[in-house]
Amino acid sequence: MTNAQKWVAAFLGLFLILFLLGRLTMKEESSTPPMMMGQMANQQAQVSEDADGPTLVKQIGCISCHGDNLQGTNIGPALANIKEHWTRDALINYLRNPSAYSGDARFQQYREQFKNVVMPSFNNMDVKQLGKIAEYLLTR
Ligand code: HEC
Structure with a gap:
């Protein structure tokens, strides 16, 4: 892998993690409402x-x-x-x-x-x- 490719891979990985975190927190929000x-x-x-x-x-x-x-x-x-x-x-x-x-x-x-x-x-x-x-x- 060239340096550039490594950077691209790192960024893609980061986005994936952020995306998954986003999904997780969304799930949390929708699982709080029993009270609401x-x-x-x-x-x-x-x-x-x-x-x-x-x-x-x-x-x-x-x-x-x-x-x-x-x-x-x-x-x-x-x-x-x-x-x-x-x-x-x-x-x-x-x-x-x-x-x-x-x-x-x-x-x-x-x-x-x-x-x-x-x-x-x-x-x-x-x-x-x-x-x-x-x-x-x-x-x-
Ligand atoms: C937090 C207390 C409170 C609640 C709850 C409340 N009112 Fe009142 N109401 C008052 C007060 C105090 C007045 C006297 C007028 C004023 O202060 O604006 C009043 C005045 C009125 C009047 C006028 C009386 C007249 O002599 O013409 C009507 C009709 C009325 N209320 C109907 C209702 C209805 C129907 C509800 C429920 C949907 C309600 N009120 C809920 C406190 C309350």
């Missing part, structure tokens, strides 16, 4: 496709701030008389972007009452599911 898959399964269990309004409100955790029966807690207002204040569409919009409504007098009072709690925005949720929640809240 568990979380994903969990999330799916939390929000099942065909859940109705009351179920969604429980599964998503609205009740942790608004109370088991949406009667209100010290970290969230009661969700009563919703139909006096909201239409279905407005309510869906609200759930997707609560801060847009913070100017209303009712919300100014909530800000006083629930100082360090922010109503989360559910803008990554399926609109159909938000619709079910809105319908449920409006018929209570």
Whole structure:
């Protein structure tokens, strides 16, 4: 072998090693997820496709701030008389972007009452599911 050929062989060998290492680390990555898959399964269990309004409100955790029966807690207002204040569409919009409504007098009072709690925005949720929640809240 000439010197040049030796260099070429050395480089090819190096590339091969790097390539194999790359494959190995990729395998490692794809073998870590059991935990992540568990979380994903969990999330799916939390929000099942065909859940109705009351179920969604429980599964998503609205009740942790608004109370088991949406009667209100010290970290969230009661969700009563919703139909006096909201239409279905407005309510869906609200759930997707609560801060847009913070100017209303009712919300100014909530800000006083629930100082360090922010109503989360559910803008990554399926609109159909938000619709079910809105319908449920409006018929209570
Ligand atoms: C982290 C606590 C928390 C969670 C979780 C939460 N909220 Fe709220 N929610 C609040 C607070 C606090 C307010 C008062 C308004 C504000 O601070 O923006 C509020 C306000 C509201 C209002 C307006 C009430 C009115 O008088 O018009 C509705 C409707 C509402 N929440 C529905 C929901 C629904 C539905 C869910 C679940 C999808 C949910 N919230 C989850 C804390 C929460």
